[in-house]
Amino acid sequence: xxxxxxxxxxxxxYDEIIPSTGETVKVKPFKVGDEKTLMIAAxxxxxxxxxxxxxxxxxxxxxxxxxxxxxxxxxxxxxxxAKSVGEVSTIMATCDDTExxxxxxxxxxxxxxxxxxxxxxxxxxxxTDDVAIKMKHMPIDEAGKIDGTKDFITALSKSISQxxxxxEVVNIDKSNEAELVKTISDWPTTITSKIKPWFDNIPxxxxxxEFTCGKCGNANSRKLEGLENFF
Ligand SMILES: [Zn+2]
Numbered sequence: 001x002x003x004x005x006x007x008x009x010x011x012x013x014y015d016e017i018i019p020s021t022g023e024t025v026k027v028k029p030f031k032v033g034d035e036k037t038l039m040i041a042a043x044x045x046x047x048x049x050x051x052x053x054x055x056x057x058x059x060x061x062x063x064x065x066x067x068x069x070x071x072x073x074x075x076x077x078x079x080x081x082a083k084s085v086g087e088v089s090t091i092m093a094t095c096d097d098t099e100x101x102x103x104x105x106x107x108x109x110x111x112x113x114x115x116x117x118x119x120x121x122x123x124x125x126x127x128t129d130d131v132a133i134k135m136k137h138m139p140i141d142e143a144g145k146i147d148g149t150k151d152f153i154t155a156l157s158k159s160i161s162q163x164x165x166x167x168e169v170v171n172i173d174k175s176n177e178a179e180l181v182k183t184i185s186d187w188p189t190t191i192t193s194k195i196k197p198w199f200d201n202i203p204x205x206x207x208x209x210e211f212t213c214g215k216c217g218n219a220n221s222r223k224l225e226g227l228e229n230f231f
Contacts, residue, residue, distance in 0.1 A: 013063060016079055019115040019203060020072050026063040030084035048145060050227060055140045069137040074205035074227055075115050082110035095213040095220060102215035108207055118201045125198060127191045134162035135198050157181045
């Protein structure tokens with residue numbers, strides 16, 4: 001071991017809340033290498049690469065072993081970023097006035113990020129009189145592989161924990177996942193409107209931004225969602 005690798009930095013640990021469970025966990029800030037991983041992912045603009053970097057970095061910062069939903073990662077990432085890099089992130093926001101379109105430089109206080117309040121909806125969705133499905137939050141490993149807007153069937157299949165057919169309850173796992181995907185292809189399209197409220201109701205990390213345009217004076221307000229806004 002060289003002398004340099006003997007240098008130890010004490011890393012402060014602090015408490016953070018996991019939104020999906022309300023549990024408190026101990027976390028520690030990003031390190032320089034983590035910040036680099038995140039910047040490379042952000043520059044790639046590739047959703048899968050961003051999600052994978054996010055998962056790896058956030059997992060390293062959580063001292064305990066916990067199970068997290070995707071929105072937990074978003075939220076914890078923004079909180080960790082606030083503590084690690086500084087509490088302010090600068091973004092460029094275009095004025096809402098279409099004739100103006102001026103790009104304003106806005107400072108966001110990352111400590112003010114919130115999780116959207118969602119209804120406590122029943123995870124069991126009745127598709128017909130006999131058939132129902134029980135939903136679960138997609139694990140981040142899966143979220144990193146799927147583009148839900150383009151591949152609804154895969155996104156849905158990864159979000160189902162049980163299929164209930166009359167008295168029969170089928171638990172979905174690796175062994176019958178492929179069969180489920182095939183089955184969903186044959187479901188009537190009318191079921192999508194029954195499932196949509198569940199997907200619409202998944203919590204997201206968000207930030208309310210209000211700013212006065214520096215060029216035309218227009219009062220702008222918008223809700224920023226999605227990590228790409230914060231890199
Ligand atoms: Zn303007």
